[in-house]
Amino acid sequence: MVRGFPYSRRMEAVICILFGLVVALGLVLPSVAMARPEFLSRAPANLSSRGCNLCHSQVPSLNDFGQAFKQNSFSFAGLTDQGGRSETPVATGGKGAVAGAATQGDKGLQVKLMLPAEVVRGEKTGLKAWVTAGGEPVDGEQVRFYEETDLFIGGRMYLGEATTNAEGMAEIDYWPMATEGEVKLVAQVAAGADIPAAEGAATFPLVAAGPLVEPVARLEVPFLGGWLVFVLVGAVWAIYLYSVYSALQIRRLGREAVEEKVAQARQERRYASI
Amino acid sequence: MGKMARKAKAEDPLLAPLLHPGWGYNLVVVILAALVAWGIYSWAGQLRQGLAVTGMRDQVFWGLYISTFIFFVSISLTGTFLSAVLRVTGNTWQVPVTRLAEVITGAALLGAAAMIVVDMGRPDRLLNVFIYGRIQSPLIWDVIAITSYLVGSLIYLYLPLIPDIALCRDRLGQVVSPARRKLYTLLALGWQDTPAQRERLEKAIGAMTVTIIPVAVSVHSVTAWIYAMTIRPGWNSTILAPYFVASAFLSGVAMVIIFMSVYRRAFHLENYITPLQYSKLGWLLLGLTLAYAYFSFAELLPGAYKLEEHEVGLLSLLFTGGQAMLFWFSIFGGIVIPVALMCWPKTRNVAGLTIASILIIVTMWIKKSYLLVVPTLQVPLMPFFTLGQYSPTLAEWTITIAGIAGFILVVLLFFRFFPVITVWEVTETSGDSGREFQFSLRA
Numbered sequence: 001m002v003r004g005f006p007y008s009r010r011m012e013a014v015i016c017i018l019f020g021l022v023v024a025l026g027l028v029l030p031s032v033a034m035a036r037p038e039f040l041s042r043a044p045a046n047l048s049s050r051g052c053n054l055c056h057s058q059v060p061s062l063n064d065f066g067q068a069f070k071q072n073s074f075s076f077a078g079l080t081d082q083g084g085r086s087e088t089p090v091a092t093g094g095k096g097a098v099a100g101a102a103t104q105g106d107k108g109l110q111v112k113l114m115l116p117a118e119v120v121r122g123e124k125t126g127l128k129a130w131v132t133a134g135g136e137p138v139d140g141e142q143v144r145f146y147e148e149t150d151l152f153i154g155g156r157m158y159l160g161e162a163t164t165n166a167e168g169m170a171e172i173d174y175w176p177m178a179t180e181g182e183v184k185l186v187a188q189v190a191a192g193a194d195i196p197a198a199e200g201a202a203t204f205p206l207v208a209a210g211p212l213v214e215p216v217a218r219l220e221v222p223f224l225g226g227w228l229v230f231v232l233v234g235a236v237w238a239i240y241l242y243s244v245y246s247a248l249q250i251r252r253l254g255r256e257a258v259e260e261k262v263a264q265a266r267q268e269r270r271y272a273s274i
Numbered sequence: 275m276g277k278m279a280r281k282a283k284a285e286d287p288l289l290a291p292l293l294h295p296g297w298g299y300n301l302v303v304v305i306l307a308a309l310v311a312w313g314i315y316s317w318a319g320q321l322r323q324g325l326a327v328t329g330m331r332d333q334v335f336w337g338l339y340i341s342t343f344i345f346f347v348s349i350s351l352t353g354t355f356l357s358a359v360l361r362v363t364g365n366t367w368q369v370p371v372t373r374l375a376e377v378i379t380g381a382a383l384l385g386a387a388a389m390i391v392v393d394m395g396r397p398d399r400l401l402n403v404f405i406y407g408r409i410q411s412p413l414i415w416d417v418i419a420i421t422s423y424l425v426g427s428l429i430y431l432y433l434p435l436i437p438d439i440a441l442c443r444d445r446l447g448q449v450v451s452p453a454r455r456k457l458y459t460l461l462a463l464g465w466q467d468t469p470a471q472r473e474r475l476e477k478a479i480g481a482m483t484v485t486i487i488p489v490a491v492s493v494h495s496v497t498a499w500i501y502a503m504t505i506r507p508g509w510n511s512t513i514l515a516p517y518f519v520a521s522a523f524l525s526g527v528a529m530v531i532i533f534m535s536v537y538r539r540a541f542h543l544e545n546y547i548t549p550l551q552y553s554k555l556g557w558l559l560l561g562l563t564l565a566y567a568y569f570s571f572a573e574l575l576p577g578a579y580k581l582e583e584h585e586v587g588l589l590s591l592l593f594t595g596g597q598a599m600l601f602w603f604s605i606f607g608g609i610v611i612p613v614a615l616m617c618w619p620k621t622r623n624v625a626g627l628t629i630a631s632i633l634i635i636v637t638m639w640i641k642k643s644y645l646l647v648v649p650t651l652q653v654p655l656m657p658f659f660t661l662g663q664y665s666p667t668l669a670e671w672t673i674t675i676a677g678i679a680g681f682i683l684v685v686l687l688f689f690r691f692f693p694v695i696t697v698w699e700v701t702e703t704s705g706d707s708g709r710e711f712q713f714s715l716r717a
Binding site: 226 | 425
């Protein structure tokens with residue numbers, strides 16, 4: 001210990017405690033800020049196993065069951081597993097039609113996208129991903145959904161995320177809005193400490209694809225149009241150019257004036273010498 | 275004393291601040307630069323983390339940045355009004371303050387552009403506004419109008435500056451740094467004060483004077499139409515464009531009076547900025563304040579009479595709700611007290627007028643900028659929305675304060691290099707000396 005700092009050990013202890021408090025706060029505060037599943041604790045056993053996905057497609061947005069629960073004065077009474085689910089396009093097959101390629105992670109994790117029979121642009125669509133490991137469904141896995149887009153640059157647009165249930169299914173609500181005839185979607189299990197990333201991708205056709213903006217009747221005035229703006233703005237900028245040109249002429253006139261003065265001085269000197 | 279010697283003596287007080295601005299000036303510049311640096315630091319954080327660091331969300335998506343943008347656009351009208359409009363109408367009393375007004379215009383427009391960039395989540399995509407912009411959008415109209423006004427204002431500022439730059443070149447060329455001397459020589463465009471050069475300059479200024487007035491009015495109208503083209507409560511109004519123009523005149527004149535008072539006192543320009551300018555600007559300010567009061571009343575009355583669903587929400591918010599304190603402060607602080615200060619004989623002086631101007635500027639930011647933007651967005655238009663909440667974060671405050679500090683800094687730095695008063699026009703209007711100018715104006 002350095003002499004002259006008799007309290008350094010105590011100070012070290014204080015700093016350690018303070019640092020520990022800050023770390024503890026940092027760990028505690030986010031969990032305080034997260035949603036508290038009070039409603040979930042009141043849910044019947046057959047529903048509570050679905051966790052947050054029971055009511056949320058992605059927190060805090062409510063899915064159909066969440067909406068029905070809210071409209072039911074936050075009571076589970078009378079609500080079934082299907083809750084207030086509307087007519088979600090039904091997936092074909094036992095668990096829906098598996099479409100697209102699926103990648104397999106190091107630990108045998110496999111993600112498959114489940115697509116409904118028909119997807120209509122602008123209409124709510126249940127987008128599902130089925131996560132399995134060795135053919136068995138994996139529960140509690142976080143799945144993220146993306147759409148492949150090309151907005152100035154190509155990339156993946158985040159759609160939402162959900163956790164798999166006991167059947168290995170994760171589902172979000174999705175409103176397809178692409179103008180193209182088909183859309184490529186990706187479901188991805190994020191890389192965790194012991195589970196590497198795995199993803200499934202699929203392309204599906206969109207019904208009613210086409211321009212998003214429908215032409216509406218507009219006010220037609222003869223001889224008026226966008227050209228008028230260009231003419232007016234063009235006239236303004238033409239005057240600007242004229243002013244700048246005039247200013248630049250000042251330089252030429254100044255140079256001429258100086259040259260004239262010099263010539264005059266030379267002439268005077270010449271006359272003086274004569 | 276010869277004519278040239280008397281002219282030089284008259285010019286000395288106007289050129290003195292360019293050489294020795296004093297410690298007070300330097301201190302203010304350092305403080306403002308520090309505020310700007312703090313704002314840039316905050317903006318870097320915002321760029322890194324996104325607009326999530328602000329209090330803006332999907333319902334109240336505009337806040338301090340856009341409010342300050344409107345404020346800057348408002349005060350930018352002053353240069354056109356005090357310089358171009360009064361020049362066209364043959365007035366000369368405003369000559370000593372035209373340069374000040376023109377520089378305020380340029381600095382305010384730069385500030386407005388900066389606030390827009392700050393408000394963009396992805397400023398690296400700024401160019402897309404020009405590449406993919408659609409002429410049908412009022413936002414594009416605003417981009418075109420502000421760009422045109424900024425370029426026009428800079429040209430209009432520069433043209434009358436040429437003879438004064440030449441004066442700096444000739445009078446200060448030997449005592450300033452070589453770089454500064456080169457700057458003066460370059461910008462003076464070889465000005466020799468010949469009749470041919472004067473004719474050219476007058477022509478260019480004349481063309482710009484006539485052009486800049488409609489461009490300025492278009493900027494303020496188009497900025498108003500960004501809001502008026504929507505069907506939101508408070509914005510869905512035909513009165514908004516003329517209301518913007520009137521309030522822009524008002525805030526511009528108030529801003530000139532504030533800067534004028536500061537420069538007059540700090541650099542002892544009492545012989546040039548005389549009670550005549552205060553008197554004329556005071557009457558202007560009074561008239562514009564009353565016009566603004568009328569517009570404010572005319573804006574609120576139809577909505578308060580018809581009481582449509584969303585309009586009720588907005589008016590309740592302003593009159594008795596969460597924004598009531600700011601609203602009533604803007605009415606009393608921006609209209610009642612300034613009018614009283616300008617009308618009461620005991621306060622009808624330089625100090626009273628300056629205080630009234632400060633109050634007007636503060637309330638212009640509150641009423642015509644902040645209270646125009648935020649409360650309207652707070653009103654829920656969708657059935658599943660509740661009253662929107664907005665609290666500016668520290669990042670927003672620091673960036674906004676940096677914007678305002680940057681605006682003042684640009685004005686101060688400009689007058690570190692160029693005279694605050696149009697020397698050639700003042701001596702031309704007044705004769706050879708500032709003192710004669712003062713007497714002639716008082717007469």
